[in-house]
Structures are given as structure tokens and as C-alpha cells.
Amino acid sequence: MLRLTLLASILLTLAGCTYTAKITDGSTAVDRKQYDVAIPMLEREYKRAKSRGQQGDIALNLAVSYRETGRDAEAEAWFQTAYDNGAGPDALRERAAALKRLERYEEAIQVYTDLGFEIGSRYEFRRDIAGAELAMRQKARLEAMEVKEFDVSPVAFNSAGADYAAVAYGDELIFTSDRSSATGDETYKWTGRNFSDLFRVDPRAASVEGFNAGLNTADNEGTVSFSADGNTVYFTRCSPPAKRSDAYCGLYRSERVGEGWAPAEKLPFVTPEANYMHPALSADGKTLIFSANLPDGWGGYDLYSVTLGADGKWSEPDLMNRAINTEGNEQFPTLDGDTLYFSSDGLEGLGGLDIFRTWPLGDGRYNAPKNLRMPINSGADDFAYTILRRNGTGVGSTSTGYFSSARPGGAGGDDIYAYTRTVLPPPPPDTTPIAYRNVLDVTVVEKIYEDPTNPASRVLGLRPVPNASVIAQVGEQSRTVTTNEEGQLSLVLVDDQRYEFRAERPEYLAAEGRFSSRNLPRDPEAPEQRYELELEIEKIFRNREIVLENIYYDLDESFIREDAKPTLNELTDLLTRNPDIRIELGSHTDCRATDAYNDRLSQARAKSAVDYLVAQGISPDRLTAKGYGESQPVAECICQRCTEEEHQRNRRTTFRILN
Incomplete structure (x- = not known):
């Protein structure tokens, strides 16, 4: 299940408390993954x-x-x-x-x-x-089907661990595994197995050994891609920076030296505090496609490309277009010539990650991704599809290769499967003239709260909001449309435009979204393509406390820490989108220390948060700072008997809409 993705939370807490602190209860173990x-x-x-x-x-x-x-x-x-x-x-x-x-x-x-x-x-x-x-x-x-397109079977070298992402390297395969022979003495407490390494195997003999002692470390390595001559390798490594406990996954490169490999170097475009994974190198070595969760993406993990210039330097990452990337996760790209295979849980699929195929049409366009269907895809995660060799061309020709899957019945959590594909006769041609159309369905939604009167209660899901106003802006032109009873409006898209949307409704906070029609596909087999965009507006609850998550202060201090700024930046965006609201920013302490001290500290913390918003351009007339000290606990317990978790719940920063 590792796969160097850990979709629930890719931030691996690899050091400090994750390994050495004593865990005494199951809840704490889950909290630490x-x-x-x-x-x-x-x-x-x-x-x-x-x-x-x-x-x-x-x-x-x-x-x-x-x-x-x-x-x-x-x-x-x-x-x-x-x-x-x-x-x-x-x-x-x-x-x-x-x-x-x-x-x-x-x-x-x-x-x-x-x-x-x-x-x-x-x-x-x-x-x-x-x-x-x-x-x-x-x-x-x-x-x-009387004649099957794919014949699929698990390989003999799968283990009880996770084995995945096999690629060809000469007569061998290089793959990722956390089997017992991986480097390092530590157990990865997420899985109960080892940290992942790169392994090599001759598939005819099924004899497995570590790929290279210099590239495999006690951290997680995996998902390789080789240059055409086999002398350069790109791979993923997840390791903690110095003096930090958070481990981010980065892309690394190593050159072959004699019978070994030079020390791996991180690629220059990889930035801190983001995850870069699953490199796929083009045959000419000039394009690298990978998966990352960068801020400019469409959501989750997206596919990006970089190109190698004549000066030997990589370009900055370019987000691949909306035909490929979704609000879900796009991962594990592989290239076969100019055909791109990748996995997605955001495109229509069978459950988990499904494998899709697409190819460029020219002018930056890609064909609409094709689901490889069963038996390649299953209800579980399916990924890392590669083609090893072809036999013949045309109807009846075959190709062989490998893919990875977490489907039931395997030897371990993830397994490698071999396949043989036979090219079947195509269906009769359709002579109907083709009219291409790209349609965007915009849906305005709101949260469903367990307690409809309390925004702090559990969120059960989303529901459409009828009769909301949606302002659609394209260049200098804009128009306002009202959503139907299903909370939706549909737009026929014009090519190569950037669409900006704003959703409004009385007694709701406005929401904004964007969509780019740049290089959308034209697929003769599916000439109409539909896309979805959700605009989530939030009901205004006057004078109801809303907790701002992830705002912490150093002991006895009130200054805004770096890790609090993203949350306050989101609040800045909300206030910018809704210029008519005034809010109170409140700060609360736990019950430790004196009442007077807690009152002073909480007021200073609330004022620091207000000052930060003012520095971001929010008018001070719209902001009030209020320190509540320990007067309004949410976890009601006798102070001396409160658990640390209850103290943490009471130490919080909140905001409430005043008018």
C-alpha cells in the first residue's frame, strides 16, 4: 500500500516521535500513522x-x-x-x-x-x-467476449510485501518493493514492513536482488525511469531534511559509473514542502513527466512536465492540461513513444486508481484519456503500466508488459502482473460527421452539517444549491446565470480560454473557481467531452464560533508562526471575496496559568492574527481582536484532570461573522 503515494497523507513522519516515542494506545498510533x-x-x-x-x-x-x-x-x-x-x-x-x-x-x-x-x-x-x-x-x-484482448497473470517474484512499478533494464526488470531484504533495520510502522528499495530481477529465473547499494538507503526509494542508453536513472526518494521530522518525496538523478552508480542528486526544480514522484523520461531524454501536489494544480496529485534545454538545465514544471489532470489524483505516468499511460482516481473508473492511455494530437492537445478497462483495471488501485516488447503489427499482433495492482487475491499488498495484449479487429467505422463539443457542468454546492445550526458540527457531505447566481468571466466579458433546481448550469466551452467563476446567494459566503479550456481533446470516438467544476458556498452563521485549524503559537509567545500563515491566508482570501462582512478573531487558552495571564496572552495572540490580516490588505475596520483567555472551554473537564488532547482543543483560534 505504500507506493510512495500514501494518498491519505503523503507527509511521512519519519523521524522524532514517529520511531522512538513509546506508543501506549491505539488512537495515538493511528494519529502518528x-x-x-x-x-x-x-x-x-x-x-x-x-x-x-x-x-x-x-x-x-x-x-x-x-x-x-x-x-x-x-x-x-x-x-x-x-x-x-x-x-x-x-x-x-x-x-x-x-x-x-x-x-x-x-x-x-x-x-x-x-x-x-x-x-x-x-x-x-x-x-x-x-x-x-x-x-x-x-x-x-x-x-x-469469445476472444480476450488481455491475458493477465501475477509474476513469480511477487512477495508478501508491496511489489510494484516494474520497468525494463536490459534483460532485467527493476521494480520497487518493501520486502524483507530491503535496506535498513527499521520497520516502517505504517505497514509493519521494511522501507521500500529498488530491486532487480531476471524474470525468467525470478531471482531477486537489490538494485544498487549506493542508491538504496534506509529511506523510501522507488518508481524508476531510465534513459534510453541505460546510463541515467531517475527515481523517487522520500527522506527527511536535516533537523526536520517531515519527509517529502523528491525526484533524484544518478549517472552510471563503471559497474556502479554515482551518488544521487535531487533535481533542481524540486522545491521544499511538496511531493514530487513517479518520473517518466521520454526516449530522447529531453522531457520528464512526473506527479506532484504543487499549489497550482487542479487538486490532489497532478501530472507535470519539464524539458531539458540546450544548456543542460531543466525548465520549470508545466502543469499538463485539463484533459489529463482532474480534482482527484493523477500518478504513475509511463511513456511508450508519445503515448502516455497514467493512473487516476478523478476520471471515471472502476474504483481506486485506474490506468488510462492518451497521446498528443498536436498544438498541445491530448486525446481524451481511454480507460484500459478490465482485466487491466479492477476495483482496487491499478497503476504503473509498461510495455516490454511487441510482436508484429496490425490485427492479431501482440504486446507484452507489466502493471501493478492491489486487487484481491495477490501475494501481498501490491503485486506486479504480466500481461499479453492481442490486437482485435476494430469495430465497423462510423461515417456520421463529427461535431466536437466540450461542456462544463458547474455545480454550486454547500456542506451538509450533522447539526444544521452549527458549523462546528460534523460535515456529512455536499448538496446542490438551487437558484444561486454564478458570474462567469471570460476575458473582458461576463454574464450572470442562475443555477437550476439541481444547483447546476452547463456551458459549451470555447477553446483556449480561461474561465473565472463566482457563486453568490443571499446569506451565503461567495465562492470562486476557475477552469482552463486550453488544449482540450478532440476524440473522434467521444466527440463530446464533459467536465465538472464545484463551487462550494458556505452558509453564514452569525455569531457562531468557527475554529481556524493549524494555528499554533510557541509557548508564552503571540507572534504568528510560519505554519499558521497558510490558514490565515485562506481567511484573507475569504474576506477578499466577501468584502461586506466584519469578523471577530478570537483566541482561547487552556486552563493552565492564571486568569490574568491567560487573558493578556490570548488578547495578544488575537491581535497578532488581526495584524497579519491587515498586513495582507484587509481593512482594520472589518476586524476585531478578542482574547477570551480560559473563559470558554470547549472540552469541559476539571483542569487538573484534563488530558493533553482536551487542553489542545481548548487552545484554539476562532473567527465569527459579526455582520
């Missing part, structure tokens, strides 16, 4: 739990731990147990996702349908249901 450590603790705690609420919380943590260690059958059962014990709709949502990964599609559809009724929004699960229905149709189609 030590899922393998958490499982036996949580199972014991569940048996000792004295209330239904405790059982629900423990079962939910246990289900998450099984999910993150790749054991979906156990996760599915525990998510149901968590829901039965009051853990709420999120547990049922996760159960449905696990059912999809297990390819129990009919059960998944029923759970998603029930969830829609429970939270009051069919909209929330429409894609999940559509994906499950698509999978059922593909399964039926595959079973009905």
Missing part, C-alpha cells in the same frame, strides 16, 4: 470498551488501520461495526469504498444509495455509483 502498530492495540481496546460510543471510535480507527495496511476485507467489516456503534455516515462511506475495491459492486451501490437518503443528498455519491455500474458492465462484457 503507525497503523500496523495500532491494530493489535485497538483489537484489545475494543474488547475492553465499556460504551457503544467507545466501541464506535475504536472500530473506526481499526477499520482505517486495516485499510491503510491493504486489508480491505477486514476494513469493510470494521467500518460496518463502527457505523453500527454510532460512528456516523463517514464510516458507511468508507465501507462502500472498500466494497468497490473488493469488487462487490452491487453491495457498494446499495450502501451509497442508502447513504444518499441518510444525509439528504444523492448528488454526493453520484460518481461512486456511476463507477460501480461501469465496472459491472465491463465485467459482463469481459465474460461475454
Whole structure:
């Protein structure tokens, strides 16, 4: 399950408390992402739990731990147990996702349908249901085929660990694995296995050994790409910077020296505090495509490209177009000539990551990505598709290669599969004239709160907002459209335009979004392409406290730390989008220290937050600073008996809309 992605949270806490601090309970182990450590603790705690609420919380943590260690059958059962014990709709949502990964599609559809009724929004699960229905149709189609396009089988060198991303290197394969022979003595407590390394294998003999002792370290290495002559390797390494506990994944390069490899160097365009992974080098060595979660992306992980100039320097990363990247995750690119294979959970698929294929059409356009369908794709994550060799051309010719999958029935969490593809006769040609159309469906949505009167209550999902005003701006032109009863409006897109949207409704905070129609595909097999954009407006709750997450202060200090600035920047954006609102910024302490001291400290902290917003251009007339000291705890406990978690809940920075 590692795959150098860790989609739930790619920030690996590799040092400090992650390894050495003593873990005494399952909840702490989950919080520190030590899922393998958490499982036996949580199972014991569940048996000792004295209330239904405790059982629900423990079962939910246990289900998450099984999910993150790749054991979906156990996760599915525990998510149901968590829901039965009051853990709420999120547990049922996760159960449905696990059912999809297990390819129990009919059960998944029923759970998603029930969830829609429970939270009051069919909209929330429409894609999940559509994906499950698509999978059922593909399964039926595959079973009905007399001649199969793909023959798929697991390779002999899979292990009980995670094995994935095999690429050709001469007569050998180089792949990523966290099997027991990986470098280092530490156990990766997320999985209970080793940190991942690069391995080499002769697939005919299935004898596996480490790729290179100089490139494999005690950190996580994987997902390689070689130059055409085999003398340059690009790969991913996740390791903590000096004096830091956060590990970010970066792209590294090494040159072959004799029978070995030179020390790896990080590529110059890789920046701190972002993740760069899964390099794919073009045959001429001049283009590198990779996956990253950079701020300018469309959401999650996106594919970027860089080019090598005549001066030997790489360009800055260029975000690949909207035909490929989605609000989900795009990862594991590989290149076969100019054909790009990649995995996505944002395009319509069968569950988890699916493998797609696309190719350039000229003028920067790419063909609409094609889902490789079953049996290459499954309900689980499928990724890292490579072509090894071809035999012949035209109908009846074959190609062989490898891909990776977390599908049920494998030897470990992820496994490598070999495939043979036979080119089948094409369907009869369609002589209908082609009219290309790109359509954007813009949906205005709002959060569904467990308590409709309290924005601090649990968010159950999203629902469409009818009769909202959407201002669409294209260049100098703008027009205002009202959403229908489904909260939606549809626009036929003009090529190569940047669209800016603003959604408004009385008693709601406005939201903004963007969409680029640059280089959208023209696919004769699917001449109409539809895209989606959500604009999430938030209902105004006057004088209701909203906690600002991730704002922390040093002990006895009030200055704004660097890690608090992103949250305050988001608040700046909200105030800029909504120039007519006034807010109060509040600061709260825990109950330790004297009342007078806490009052002074909290007032100083609230004023620091206000000063920061003013420095960002917000008028001071719209801001009020209020220090509450310890007077308004949210965790009600006797001070001497409060847990550290309860103290942390009480130490908070909030804002409330005054008018």
C-alpha cells in the first residue's frame, strides 16, 4: 500500500516521535500513522470498551488501520461495526469504498444509495455509483467476449510485501518493493514492513536482488525511469531534511559509473514542502513527466512536465492540461513513444486508481484519456503500466508488459502482473460527421452539517444549491446565470480560454473557481467531452464560533508562526471575496496559568492574527481582536484532570461573522 503515494497523507513522519516515542494506545498510533502498530492495540481496546460510543471510535480507527495496511476485507467489516456503534455516515462511506475495491459492486451501490437518503443528498455519491455500474458492465462484457484482448497473470517474484512499478533494464526488470531484504533495520510502522528499495530481477529465473547499494538507503526509494542508453536513472526518494521530522518525496538523478552508480542528486526544480514522484523520461531524454501536489494544480496529485534545454538545465514544471489532470489524483505516468499511460482516481473508473492511455494530437492537445478497462483495471488501485516488447503489427499482433495492482487475491499488498495484449479487429467505422463539443457542468454546492445550526458540527457531505447566481468571466466579458433546481448550469466551452467563476446567494459566503479550456481533446470516438467544476458556498452563521485549524503559537509567545500563515491566508482570501462582512478573531487558552495571564496572552495572540490580516490588505475596520483567555472551554473537564488532547482543543483560534 505504500507506493510512495500514501494518498491519505503523503507527509511521512519519519523521524522524532514517529520511531522512538513509546506508543501506549491505539488512537495515538493511528494519529502518528503507525497503523500496523495500532491494530493489535485497538483489537484489545475494543474488547475492553465499556460504551457503544467507545466501541464506535475504536472500530473506526481499526477499520482505517486495516485499510491503510491493504486489508480491505477486514476494513469493510470494521467500518460496518463502527457505523453500527454510532460512528456516523463517514464510516458507511468508507465501507462502500472498500466494497468497490473488493469488487462487490452491487453491495457498494446499495450502501451509497442508502447513504444518499441518510444525509439528504444523492448528488454526493453520484460518481461512486456511476463507477460501480461501469465496472459491472465491463465485467459482463469481459465474460461475454469469445476472444480476450488481455491475458493477465501475477509474476513469480511477487512477495508478501508491496511489489510494484516494474520497468525494463536490459534483460532485467527493476521494480520497487518493501520486502524483507530491503535496506535498513527499521520497520516502517505504517505497514509493519521494511522501507521500500529498488530491486532487480531476471524474470525468467525470478531471482531477486537489490538494485544498487549506493542508491538504496534506509529511506523510501522507488518508481524508476531510465534513459534510453541505460546510463541515467531517475527515481523517487522520500527522506527527511536535516533537523526536520517531515519527509517529502523528491525526484533524484544518478549517472552510471563503471559497474556502479554515482551518488544521487535531487533535481533542481524540486522545491521544499511538496511531493514530487513517479518520473517518466521520454526516449530522447529531453522531457520528464512526473506527479506532484504543487499549489497550482487542479487538486490532489497532478501530472507535470519539464524539458531539458540546450544548456543542460531543466525548465520549470508545466502543469499538463485539463484533459489529463482532474480534482482527484493523477500518478504513475509511463511513456511508450508519445503515448502516455497514467493512473487516476478523478476520471471515471472502476474504483481506486485506474490506468488510462492518451497521446498528443498536436498544438498541445491530448486525446481524451481511454480507460484500459478490465482485466487491466479492477476495483482496487491499478497503476504503473509498461510495455516490454511487441510482436508484429496490425490485427492479431501482440504486446507484452507489466502493471501493478492491489486487487484481491495477490501475494501481498501490491503485486506486479504480466500481461499479453492481442490486437482485435476494430469495430465497423462510423461515417456520421463529427461535431466536437466540450461542456462544463458547474455545480454550486454547500456542506451538509450533522447539526444544521452549527458549523462546528460534523460535515456529512455536499448538496446542490438551487437558484444561486454564478458570474462567469471570460476575458473582458461576463454574464450572470442562475443555477437550476439541481444547483447546476452547463456551458459549451470555447477553446483556449480561461474561465473565472463566482457563486453568490443571499446569506451565503461567495465562492470562486476557475477552469482552463486550453488544449482540450478532440476524440473522434467521444466527440463530446464533459467536465465538472464545484463551487462550494458556505452558509453564514452569525455569531457562531468557527475554529481556524493549524494555528499554533510557541509557548508564552503571540507572534504568528510560519505554519499558521497558510490558514490565515485562506481567511484573507475569504474576506477578499466577501468584502461586506466584519469578523471577530478570537483566541482561547487552556486552563493552565492564571486568569490574568491567560487573558493578556490570548488578547495578544488575537491581535497578532488581526495584524497579519491587515498586513495582507484587509481593512482594520472589518476586524476585531478578542482574547477570551480560559473563559470558554470547549472540552469541559476539571483542569487538573484534563488530558493533553482536551487542553489542545481548548487552545484554539476562532473567527465569527459579526455582520
